[in-house]
Amino acid sequence: MSAIRSEMNGAALVAAACIGSFLQGWDNATIAGAIVYIKKDLDLQTTVEGLVVAMSLIGATAITTCSGAISDWLGRRPMLIISSLLYFVSGLIMVWSPNVYVLCLARLLDGFAIGLAVTLVPVYISETAPSDIRGMLNTLPQFTGSGGMFLSYCMVFGMSLTPSPSWRLMLGILSIPSLLYFALTIFYLPETPRWLVSKGKMLEAKKVLQRLRGWEDVSGEMALLVEGLGIGGETSIEEYIIGPADEIDDDQEPTAEKDKIKIGSMVNQSVPLMDPLVTLFGSVHEKLPETGGSMLFPNFGSMFSTAEPHAKHEQWDEESLQREGEDYTSEAGGDSDDNFIVH
Template identity: 35%
Template sequence: MDEHGVEPKNGGISPTRKIVKLNGYALACAILASTNSILLGYDIGVMSGAVLYIRENLKLSSIQEELLIGSLNVCSLIGSLLSGKTSDILGRRYTIVLAATTFFAGALLMGLAPSYPFLMAGRVVAGIGVGYSLMIAPVYTAEISPAMSRGFLSSLPEVFITVGILLGYVVNYALSGVSSKYNWRIMLLLAAIPAIAVGLGVIVMPESPRWLVMKKRLSEAKRVLVKTSESDQEAEERLGEITRAWELNGSSNNNVGQGVWKELIWRPTRPTRRILVAAIGINFFMQASGNDAVIYYLPEVFKAAGIHKKKELFAINVIMGTAKASCVMISALFLDKFGRRPLLLLGSSGMAVALLVLGLGSKFLEHPTHKPTWAIVICVVAVCADVSFFSIGLGPITWVYSSEIFPLRLRAQGTSLAVSVNRLVSGVVSMTFLTITKKLSFGGMFFVLSGVMVVATVFFFFMMPETKGRNLEDIGKLFEDKRTSDEGREMLDK
């Protein structure tokens, strides 16, 4: 938007700005920040196998198993809610350090736990760290990225979650021959390694230029923008856009982050309400899809299908993890070319079909004695298709969308609220998945999840506008109606 409040015709990008190649410095910063997301991915992957040994070693009931797995997701709700305010006060950079440090402490508690209560305590601490990392990694990446590569860079947290899941599967497979008294402890302790890497990597990371503008540290913000732009002129333009947006929407409040919750929940404007519905909706459906639960309990699904050897179960996990990692990379590479909406709709509709097929295949395997090989193959293919479509659509795009649609003043705390819903739904689904499947069967559960994804596809079609190529400062206009837009232009003209 120029000084007269007129939106540029090329999607929110200044007419003088050219489409440029990927900025190496911005890429390095995004990779360092997104490394935090390995923590959640590794936990999802490794716990799917480790819980088999923990259950044997600590003699857990199925309810204790559900609580153990789901507690991390529920407790990550705490970190998600606190992360918005924390990052507005301390900055995005030091919130990343806090996330890694908290998860590191949790990993040590889990790996060294002498009993179930200590193991649960470790899950609680690690969960808080995960909550912080899930919010801060995409927000930091979105704020430091140029508009034309923001989709790719902001999807890197999901890429690293998927890499973490695959690492967890590989570790499960590699340690399956070790004594069950020790192997699950080694699996959980290894989670401390990426936490240390993040803590060290943040030393060379710059602060978010948009947070620096909020703190009126304009010279520091410009230095960061110069490094993430193709020229000094582009950096100057970006700084001007960020500063004007902050002066218009947020600078009247001297205490950064104050009054945001009231503005988000109690007295939202119509555009803010639409942004909040879109952000919460996509985070809700990301976890209501059952993706995390399917990954956590996949060995249980295939044990019910007649595959009982742990090494074979872990091998299936590795195959699925490889498919998931491949698809998330494809999605990340094409997000800025094809846009968010097409990939999101493709992914959610594909998941609906895959879960329907998985439900049908599971129904054929419910017979106690006769379990046809073709039905097992269909289930394996359907699971791989389900997680692959998730990695094309909901997986990366949820983080991209959540971090880019809120205006600067509301971004950290708005994103933290949306991610909190994400964590709450993930915890509820993970902690009830086995209980519900005992009532409905695995086939029935997958039919329900397929129906959820049909509803999700309809929601995305009507509620999610395309944000490809737009500056963060211009995306809010997509959620304005004509009257709101006209009022905003009149204010600018005055």
């Protein structure tokens, strides 16, 4: 039951985050239909017409060059909030735009919003979704983007049937779903646990994980995040136990403003953690012949063996020793017979 609740929580968060991809598809389809009326109304030349359409792509390309570094600094959630605000502001400007210059500016801001959504929504999904359904949920941005394009084409088609279609209204409707996107990013979407752990905010990351997974014990996943980010130095994963900040000794003063990682009880456990590949090849190595060869090429190892000569003769079975003893006796006997000369 808890696993189902965890998957539902993850799917709900992903669906909310994917509104950014929905708005991207919506905008791409809207401009394709609205440009016909924009060209007639503003009397655009072909070059300027192409520039109006391409301004969002120019903005998206420009913002993606630095969105990753900025999101590592500010966080995933603030960048999604900025994206929703840019969608909303650009829609309002496109409704008001009196000339092609203002329209190009609005399209540029819209491109910034698209670039942030395209780069950060998949990152947000990967860092919040449960691992067992993460791959499936990462297909939702493409699905919602296609859904946005379909609904936008339907809207443009419906408005084109009116006596005087308004391209400003076509483009400005973008502000309505962007308001929903903004509200969800502010009041519903949390910051990703991985980013919180990378900044040392362990208690907040633990609370977010408990909310996302639907259960209290998330110490295992917290330990994996700490180990994966490498923020614990040389401490191995079996030494991590995430404990609440209120578990402190009597002789210590409470420091509520600092998040803590309690390192403890697993250190005394004697269960080693081994890589599966190391275990596999270790077991194969143990089954190899003592001559240092390979199971596939038994004579190959002896050609390049660097071991000491006596290493090959450490273990002799009794049969071999007895056989060699007999051979030695016969050889000695033969030599002695040859040495007797009758005069």
